[in-house]
Amino acid sequence: MNKDFRKWIGGLLFFFVISVGLSAQTKTLLQPIQFDRVNISGELKQRIHQNFDRLETDVYYPENVFPELHHASSQGWPGDKEGRTILGLVLDAQATHRTPIYLDKMMKLLPQKMNKKGYLGPIEEGVIDEQQLSGHGWLLRALCEYYLWKKDPQVKKYIEGIVNNLALPTKGAHLKYPINPKDRVSNVGEMSGSSVGVVNRWKLSSDVGCDFIFMDGLVQAYSIVPSPSLKSLIKEMISRFLEIDLVAIKAQTHATLTGLRAVVRFYEMTGDKTLLKEVEKRYLLYRNLAITENYENFNWFERPDWTEPCAIVDSYLLATQLWQHTENSNYLNDAQLIYFNALGHSQRANGGFGCDNCPGPSSSSLEVKEDEAFWCCTMRGGEGLSKAVQYSSFTKGNTIVFPMFYSGSYQFKTGNQFFKLKEETEYPYNGNIVFKVEGLNKKSNINLKLFLPEWAKSPKVLLNGKECKTIMDKGFVTFSLNVGSGDVIEYIFSMNTRVEKAANTSHTNKVYIRFFYGPLLLGYEGGSEINVPENAQISRTDARDYRIEGTNIHLSPVNHLMDSKVCKQSQYKKQILFRYKSNNL
Numbered sequence: 001m002n003k004d005f006r007k008w009i010g011g012l013l014f015f016f017v018i019s020v021g022l023s024a025q026t027k028t029l030l031q032p033i034q035f036d037r038v039n040i041s042g043e044l045k046q047r048i049h050q051n052f053d054r055l056e057t058d059v060y061y062p063e064n065v066f067p068e069l070h071h072a073s074s075q076g077w078p079g080d081k082e083g084r085t086i087l088g089l090v091l092d093a094q095a096t097h098r099t100p101i102y103l104d105k106m107m108k109l110l111p112q113k114m115n116k117k118g119y120l121g122p123i124e125e126g127v128i129d130e131q132q133l134s135g136h137g138w139l140l141r142a143l144c145e146y147y148l149w150k151k152d153p154q155v156k157k158y159i160e161g162i163v164n165n166l167a168l169p170t171k172g173a174h175l176k177y178p179i180n181p182k183d184r185v186s187n188v189g190e191m192s193g194s195s196v197g198v199v200n201r202w203k204l205s206s207d208v209g210c211d212f213i214f215m216d217g218l219v220q221a222y223s224i225v226p227s228p229s230l231k232s233l234i235k236e237m238i239s240r241f242l243e244i245d246l247v248a249i250k251a252q253t254h255a256t257l258t259g260l261r262a263v264v265r266f267y268e269m270t271g272d273k274t275l276l277k278e279v280e281k282r283y284l285l286y287r288n289l290a291i292t293e294n295y296e297n298f299n300w301f302e303r304p305d306w307t308e309p310c311a312i313v314d315s316y317l318l319a320t321q322l323w324q325h326t327e328n329s330n331y332l333n334d335a336q337l338i339y340f341n342a343l344g345h346s347q348r349a350n351g352g353f354g355c356d357n358c359p360g361p362s363s364s365s366l367e368v369k370e371d372e373a374f375w376c377c378t379m380r381g382g383e384g385l386s387k388a389v390q391y392s393s394f395t396k397g398n399t400i401v402f403p404m405f406y407s408g409s410y411q412f413k414t415g416n417q418f419f420k421l422k423e424e425t426e427y428p429y430n431g432n433i434v435f436k437v438e439g440l441n442k443k444s445n446i447n448l449k450l451f452l453p454e455w456a457k458s459p460k461v462l463l464n465g466k467e468c469k470t471i472m473d474k475g476f477v478t479f480s481l482n483v484g485s486g487d488v489i490e491y492i493f494s495m496n497t498r499v500e501k502a503a504n505t506s507h508t509n510k511v512y513i514r515f516f517y518g519p520l521l522l523g524y525e526g527g528s529e530i531n532v533p534e535n536a537q538i539s540r541t542d543a544r545d546y547r548i549e550g551t552n553i554h555l556s557p558v559n560h561l562m563d564s565k566v567c568k569q570s571q572y573k574k575q576i577l578f579r580y581k582s583n584n585l
Helices: 003-028 042-054 070-076 080-096 103-113 130-150 153-170 211-224 228-241 253-270 273-289 309-326 329-346 377-390
Strands: 038-040 195-199 202-205 365-370 394-396 399-402 408-414 417-425 432-438 444-451 456-463 471-473 476-483 488-495 497-501 513-517 520-523 538-542 545-548 554-557 573-575
Touching: 038 042, 038 377, 042 080, 042 377, 042 408, 080 103, 080 130, 080 377, 103 153, 130 153, 130 202, 130 211, 153 211, 153 228, 211 228, 211 253, 228 253, 253 273, 253 309, 273 309, 309 329, 309 377, 329 377, 329 520, 408 444, 456 476, 476 488, 497 538, 513 538
Parallel strands: 399 444
Antiparallel strands: 038 408, 195 202, 365 573, 394 399, 408 417, 417 432, 432 488, 444 476, 456 488, 471 476, 497 513, 513 520, 520 554, 538 545, 545 554
């Protein structure tokens, strides 16, 4: 047996072991619905199509995404704009079932823009550029998602080239990635990060910790091109990542959350529950210390300078994934609050995503900081919205699970029959969700679990107008029904207005209160800051208008459907933190 043949057999056996492990994990997990089994409608459809439209404007033409020279790639972030753009297009296309105009041209341009080692940007000698690695995290993610979609063998070769020629040569160096705050330049960096010096061969970025964005791309690559050497590199990176004092080093929250998603991804492959516990601890740290009062993010721990939709997307995905793996419904409550009040606020009229201020530490109002971060956040918004489509429904064995409610058509299987549940809802503006059964040739049993958020009360389920028996299980209304085509399942719960304390008590004065209806954070656009009467109560006048009782003060949700007034030019400002007239700060 020659050496090459032994190597081939070894690789085949290794891949088999990985595949068996993944298959065993899959049987016990909540599984999100596949893109080809959902046709979304309503507001989410409008959002994702508008984002798709934006990704096909001149900023994202192939010639503007790929620079001419290797050293000029993505203005110091080789692979970053390229990867994020391809990733956004690949996911938007699958979620909308719409053919991208420029994606094929981008994929054809990619090998022409690579250096002789098969990756983007310069071939660095003697240093490791964490911004180059970070950018290739997004490029790997894009190539992996493209390969999983199209099964193009050439794209698999691109993945292997980046792994072998850019990633594996860094093995051992990540153990010395600088995590001592004394080795980092503090309180520097703009919305697009920049290199800030070299320490231990590492060419560091103001986006502190962005090396671990690369880790997410590598872990997904490992699921496609597994090898012992790549697994060893990933374990090395995870080990170093989990050593970081995120607060002391003032880590970038986007890099942190992407790194945590990488660890979750590796947990899915290995089943190592200690990894999941480590992720939970760090998510809680982020949740307590680095969110704004409308559930956006501080761009760095301990630096509430502005928010970044890239990290908002990460936090939404991570919260949903943590629920998926723990079935702790608190994570789903978080995911909804993030989706409606953070993503639902930062998407702009053109479908792109922009940065806001950080209400809480220094302001009671939500304002626009940057109309659009077209160089990164608009593309990641594509991933967030696409995953919202996919995370709309899950299955676990023969049970159908709805953790979120969007209008659309969802296909499932019972026995040997495929059928659809056509959902119609105006959630979160009311608690009425209607499912119509379509496509069953004969009556069949289905098992359903419908999420009951912490702000929802008095749930009931009706089949063709008749109330059904249900039980509560881990935050879900759970039941089984015998249904046929034409049957109508109604899920009804009540939601009220309420007063809550500040979310980030480490950085927001505890005197402040916030007003909600369901998951919707409410704010005041009157201009000057106002105080409210003691024990103020809120009345709902219609779906998007609320009034503080005994006053003429009207509030509205920070969630908006790409409202053109949410921009710097209009001097948009919405107060979301209030204090009682009897309190002084």
